[in-house]
Structures are given as C-alpha cells and as structure tokens.
Amino acid sequence: xxxxxxxxxxxxxxxxxxxxxxxxxxxxxxxxxxxxxxxxxxxxxxxxxxxxxxxxxxxxxxxxxxxxxxxxxxxxxxxxxxxxxxxxxxxxxxxxxxxxxxxxxxxxxxxxxxxxxxxxxxxxxxxxxxxxxxxxxxxxxxxxxxxxxxxxxxxxxxxxxxxxxxxxxxxxxxxxxxxxxxxxxxxxxxxxxxxxxxxxxxxxxxxxxxxxxxxxxxxxxxxxxxxxxxxxxxxxxxxxxxxxxxxxxxxxxxxxxxxxxxxxxxxxxxxxxxxxxxxxxxxxxxxxxxxxxxxxxxxxxxxxxxxxxxxxxxxxxxxxxxxxxxxxxxxxxxxxxxxxxxxxxxxxxxxxxxxxxxxxxxxxxxxxxxx
Amino acid sequence: xxxxxxxxxxxxxxxxxxxxxxxxxxxxxxxxxxxxxxxxxxxxxxxxxxxxxxxxxxxxxxxxxxxxxxxxxxxxxxxxxxxxxxxxxxxxxxxxxxxxxxxxxxxxxxxxxxxxxxxxxxxxxxxxxxxxxxxxxxxxxxxxxxxxxxxxxxxxxxxxxxxxxxxxxxxxxxxxxxxxxxxxxxxxxxxxxxxxxxxxxxxxxxxxxxxxxxxxxxxxxxxxxxxxxxxxxxxxxxxxxxxxxxxxxxxxxxxxxxxxxxxxxxxxxxxxxxxxxxxxxxxxxxxxxxx
Numbered sequence: 023x024x025x026x027x028x029x030x031x032x033x034x035x036x037x038x039x040x041x042x043x044x045x046x047x048x049x050x051x052x053x054x055x056x057x058x059x060x061x062x063x064x065x066x067x068x069x070x071x072x073x074x075x076x077x078x079x080x081x082x083x084x085x086x087x088x089x090x091x092x093x094x095x096x097x098x099x100x101x102x103x104x105x106x107x108x109x110x111x112x113x114x115x116x117x118x119x120x121x122x123x124x125x126x127x128x129x130x131x132x133x134x135x136x137x138x139x140x141x142x143x144x145x146x147x148x149x150x151x152x153x154x155x156x157x158x159x160x161x162x163x164x165x166x167x168x169x170x171x172x173x174x175x176x177x178x179x180x181x182x183x184x185x186x187x188x189x190x191x192x193x194x195x196x197x198x199x200x201x202x203x204x205x206x207x208x209x210x211x212x213x214x215x216x217x218x219x220x221x222x223x224x225x226x227x228x229x230x231x232x233x234x235x236x237x238x239x240x241x242x243x244x245x246x247x248x249x250x251x252x253x254x255x256x257x258x259x260x261x262x263x264x265x266x267x268x269x270x271x272x273x274x275x276x277x278x279x280x281x282x283x284x285x286x287x288x289x290x291x292x293x294x295x296x297x298x299x300x301x302x303x304x305x306x307x308x309x310x311x312x313x314x315x316x317x318x319x320x321x322x323x324x325x326x327x328x329x330x331x332x333x334x335x336x337x338x339x340x341x342x343x344x345x346x347x348x349x350x351x352x353x354x355x356x357x358x359x360x361x362x363x364x365x366x367x368x369x370x371x372x373x374x375x376x377x378x379x380x381x382x383x384x385x386x387x388x389x390x391x392x393x
Numbered sequence: 394x395x396x397x398x399x400x401x402x403x404x405x406x407x408x409x410x411x412x413x414x415x416x417x418x419x420x421x422x423x424x425x426x427x428x429x430x431x432x433x434x435x436x437x438x439x440x441x442x443x444x445x446x447x448x449x450x451x452x453x454x455x456x457x458x459x460x461x462x463x464x465x466x467x468x469x470x471x472x473x474x475x476x477x478x479x480x481x482x483x484x485x486x487x488x489x490x491x492x493x494x495x496x497x498x499x500x501x502x503x504x505x506x507x508x509x510x511x512x513x514x515x516x517x518x519x520x521x522x523x524x525x526x527x528x529x530x531x532x533x534x535x536x537x538x539x540x541x542x543x544x545x546x547x548x549x550x551x552x553x554x555x556x557x558x559x560x561x562x563x564x565x566x567x568x569x570x571x572x573x574x575x576x577x578x579x580x581x582x583x584x585x586x587x588x589x590x591x592x593x594x595x596x597x598x599x600x601x602x603x604x605x606x607x608x609x610x611x612x613x614x615x616x617x618x619x620x621x622x623x624x625x626x627x628x629x630x631x632x633x634x635x636x637x638x639x640x641x642x643x644x645x646x647x648x649x650x651x652x653x654x655x656x657x658x659x660x661x662x663x664x665x666x667x668x669x670x671x672x673x674x675x676x677x678x679x680x681x682x683x684x
Contacts, residue, residue: 030469031664034642037465040458043539044639089594226406271408358454 042359045392046086052363052388054078058104059381061121067113069123070105073380077101080388092140100132107378108199109249110327110337119326119337121377124199124247132157145172151186159195159246164188166215179229180221188213194246201246209242231265251336253323259286276300289322290341310352310365317345317373326376339378346371350384361390396533396557402544403551403567413547417540417554424536427455428528430479437528445522449511457514459528459535466531466645467507473652474645475507478620479527485625487607487616502623534598534644537561541596541640553592561596561640569593573684579603579631579671587671588683592636598644600651601632601671613673617651628655636667636681 038044058073065071083095105126110119136153146169153164166186173179190211194200219233237259244253263282270277282294298312321341323334350367363386370381400417404410430437436456443450452460466474480501484493504524511518519526533556540554541561550564553572562572571593575586579601590597602615606625614625633650637643646666650657658678661668669679677683 028663028665031637031642031646031666033465033469034462034645035639037462038639038641040461041455041535041641042458043535043542044641223405226408269409271412274412 039393042392045359048082048084048390048392050080050082050084050388050390052078052080052386054080054384054386056382056384059383061123061377065118065120065377067111067120067122069108069121070126071123072104072126074102074104074106074382076103090142092142094136094138094140096134096136098132098134100134102130102132103128106247107339108247110376110378112327118375119377122249124197128197128199130157130159132160146170147172159193160190161193162188162190177223178220179223182219184217186215188215190241192242192246197247199247200249201244201251202249203244203252205242205246209246211239211241211243213237213239227271228266228268230267231263233261233263235261237261245336245338248336248338250327250330251338252334253336254288254334257286257288259284261285274302284318288341289320289324290318292316292318306356308354308356310354312350312352312367314348315345316347316371319343337376339376339380342374342376342379344371344373344376344379359392363388363390397555398557399553399555400540400544401553401555401572402549404549409547413544413549416547417543420539420543421536421556424532424539428459428532430525430527430529437526440517440519441525444519444524447518447520449516449518451515452517453515459532460512460517461514462641463528463531464507464512466649470649470652472507473620474530474649475505475620476526476528476530477507477510477524478505478618479529480504480523480525481618481620481623482616484623485614485616485618487605487614490607490609492609492614498623505620505623530648531641531644533557534559534596534640537598537640538596559596559598559640559644560592562592562594565593576634576669576671576683577601577603577632578675580673580675587675588669588677590634590636590669590681590683595636595638596640596643597634597636598640598647599632599634600644600647602626602629602651603632617648619652619654626651626654629653629657630670631673631675633657633661633668633670633679634681635661642666 056076056078060073061071079099081097085093087093105123105128107121108124109122111122112119132155134153134155136151138149138151140147140149149168151166155162164186166184168182168184170180170182191208192211193208194205215235215237217233217235219231221229221231223229239257241255243255243257245251261282261284263280266279268277278298278300280296284292294314294316296312296314298310301309303309320343321336323332324336324341326337346369348367348369350365352363352365355362365386367384371379398421400414426432427436429435432438436452440450463476484498484501504521509521511520537554537556537559538561541563544552545563551567552564553560553562560574565571571591573589574592574597576588576590576599578585578587600617602613602617605616607614617626618624619626629651633647635643635647637646646661646664650661653660658670667680669677669681669683671677
C-alpha cells in the first residue's frame, strides 16, 4: 500500500479518529488520597500522633503511533504531610514500646516522570523506559528495557525478559528528625534488577503467568530519618510471582489471583496473596472487588529498643514480623469514549506490638478518555 | 444491516469465541437499531421526523462523530458525498423501468444539500420539511470497523469481519497467510467472483452500479445518484474496490470514486489508496494485484 496518502484521505482519517472504534490514544487522570490512621492514644512519647496524609495526582498518556510503535508518558505529583515514627522508646518500662514521632508539619512534594517507547516487530515487543523522580531530599533516575515475545494460540503464550537500573541520590533536608549518624553530604544508592517471565494458556478458560526477578541494591540503604537505624549497604532480593486468571463465562466475570513470594538477604521473607473479581454488571458497568493478604518475617537486625548493639540495627516497623489484610472495591462506568473510575481500599496490619504498624484508607477517582 | 454478515476468526477457546462473537453481533444489532432508516425508533427516523422543525434534535457523541465525518466527506468530495441525497430514491424506482420526469426529480432535488443543514454539534436542524438524512451510505463500513475492533481489543488477532462485502481483515491466518477476498463480477447475473485479492491486515469496501439498477433504451441507470443533478452516475466504473486501513475510509473512497464519474479513476489514483476498478466491459485496472 502506498504511504503518501493525499490530503483527502488524511482529512477523512482525521475526522474518523473521533469515533471510539478508531481511537489510538488514551489519556487518564487519577486523584488519590492516602490517609494513615492516627497512632493510638497514649502511645506517642513526643511529637504528633497524626500520620501520613498523601494527595496524589497522576496523568497518563498512552499512544499507538502506528501498528509498530507505542508511546507512554506517566507523570505523578504527590504531596505528603504528617508525622512519621522517628524511633521507638519505652519510657514507662511497661514492655510495650511507644513511638517518638516527628512533627506533623513535615510537608514533602514529589514529582515522578516516566516515558516509555515500544517497538513491535512481528510478534516481539521491545520496550525502553526512562524515569526520573524528584523531591526535596531525594532524586532518582532510572532506565529499563523489556523484550516480550508473543507466540499466541500455543500453550506457551508469551515470554519476556528485562533489566532495569536506578541511581538514587539522598540529601536529607534540614530536618531535626534525622538519623544519629547524620549524613554530612549526599549519599547514593544504586540498584540493578533482572527478571524473566512466561505466560501459558492452561485450557479454554484459564491462563497463568509467572515471573522471577533478582534485584541488587548498593549504597546508602539506611533510612536517614530513623534515629537509631544502621543498615547494611548491600541488599540482594528475589521475588517470584504467579498470576492466575480464570474466566467464569456464564457470570461474565474474570477471577484473577496473584501470589508473590519475596526473600532478601536481610532476612525478610514475605508472601502476598491477592484476589480480584472483574465483574461485568452490564456493558458499561464493571465492579472489581479485591482482597489481599500479606505476611513477612523480620529483618535479621530488626529489634525493638532495649538492645541496640550490633553492627546493624533497625526499629522500623516495615522491617518487623507482621501481617496485613486489605480489601477494596473499584467501580468503572464506561460511556462512548470516557471511562469513570472510583475506588476505595482499607488496609490493616498487625502481628506485633510495634505502634508504627500502619493502617490506612485510600480513595481514588479518575477518568480515562480515548481519542 | 440488510446483508449477510460473517465473522471468521481463530480462537483457542470455544467459550471465549462464542462470547466475543455474541458481543460483536450485539454491537451490529445496536448500530442497526440506532441508525436504520427502516426502524421508527432509530436516531435516523427521529432526525427525519424533525425536518422542518426549527428546534432540531440533540444527538449523542457517536452520532456527532458520524455527522462530523459526513461533513468532512462532503467537503473533500466536491460536495458529491451527501447524506441528504437519499430522498432522490423516491424519484427513481428501479423496478419500474421508467425514467422519472424532470419535475419529479426537481421536487426531490430541492430537498438535497448538506449545506442546507444546520449542524452545530450536538444540535442538528433540518430546516426544510421533507429533508432526510441517511447514514446508510457509510454506517455499514463503520460497523465493520467497530466489530473488527471488538476482536482486536479481545486480543484475537487472526480473522475478518464481513458485512455484505464491506470487509475488515484484522489479521491473517495464524500461519501468516493472507485471506483471499473475492471481488464480485459486476456484470454476472449470478453471484460470482471476477478476481481475488490477498489481504493480510487491511479493510476493503466496494461500490458498483450493479446492486440496484434498470436498463432503459440500452442505458444503465443505477442507485448511485449524483446529488447535484439528481441523475444516476454515468461513465463511471462498473465497480470499484478500495483497500484502506479502515473500512469506513475504504467505503467512502469507493463511493466518491463512483460519484466522480469519468474523473473517478484519476481521483482515486491521487488518494494513494490501493484499488481495483472494473469498467463496463469487465476490464480490470488499478493498483491491486489479483489472483
């Protein structure tokens, strides 16, 4: 087919693009609010008991430039306010450590930009991604490549492999809530990640996908805002995920179950099990309830205060032994070219006495527009 | 849609194939009930009932886009692609073997003219009573594309949608081989192909003087009527088939090529689209290679 179409065809094609059947681009917006529950009464030594409240605005553009080229742009802008645990302490010696919190006047802004380009040749997709994240005290640059081959209509449906790199710079701001080994200059953290995945068609109604990934982090891995923390400067982590999809034809519903196993050389092992039900109530209305269970073991050097000896130490609740449940619902309403999205989720964690374990609510509204 | 519709595709699961076919069929039925001029509740009938009413009608997003497309096609075709020209079928009865009188033609011709329509999205006003619009000249090609999109969005990449000769091949056979599409012989009394075209992934639409016509005094008068003169086209292709990325574009181009009469071939060459033209003596021309 000749490629130099004249202006008539270009005019007709341009006009046709307004019809949903021909849309090649989608632009999306999401507003989310993430709100952590307050620290329980009486469990704060000093500082505020008001935890994080985060507002997030996200924009996404996905464009099919041609049969062979796709482009994606993601911009996220986050505003965070609220206090966070600085360290744990047990001043009343009751065996239940309380939290020493930072003040609630901390306000931080972060902007993330990611672009991706995909080249499709025959049945293989080559994707390059570049990313940049900026906040007052943190800068991260990342790059990644992914190669995916689709076999289609065979039992082994697809395989993909990828690599990504990130170079981060930490420069803690003039906060008083710093690590006792204050950073006197910028610190760096680099990471390299490799992964390999495959997808299979099990039978007429179900598919499964699995990915294995390896990540190595090197550099300043301690939290500069946790007073007592001293963490190793190398970490190696592995993750294995399985995603299973089953289509319930008569109910016009798709069940999706994901399992993830994670382990690292800091001693943290975790399991995540997540299930979602994509239910088509009608042609334009979709309900997606979901449920997630998470459990992890503690890092080797995690301890609540009492004994801060040892080369490495952390009292960060995120490195403790805990479990968490979350449940949520997403509703999508579709008109000709616009999809409206609303969702909410509640997350609770428990499993030990650390008052830093967080419970939170998130709420999201958004819109997808195809053109 | 008044013609035979076919879905041919490959899928690893019968349940999924049944479900997606049903989605496609439902969508075809939706478009038919929305745009058919034969159905009282269709948008077309509602619009046409409002002709002469200064308040007009408010149309939805999909209809807005289709009307904007018709407007573009009107501008780009020297005003020959005109969705108000359907009333002229009331002057021309191809079963009668009678040529209408000049007055008969003029009665309807004065109701024709997209430039007389007031279109300010989403409001459409047909100021003169008796004016009609008809989506029939392009909604079938649009429907073909809509159905093809349903398959592609469901990740089914091998197959085609055919709506009475308007075809969208959304992917080859799984081994990469193209589909063989037959081009109707415009002068054969029985339905038979005069040539075959191989298509791997593209749309094809045809227009011709053989679907509805009459021959009076050895002169052929067909259903494609010039909206400026009120007379059926003369000195045009017997049939022309155009290949484009979208069936909508292919169909509009084929129709405009026919309406351009003796200028049709040059016009089509200029578009850069691949085509196959058959003249009254069944000679084949064009840029498409045939089997």
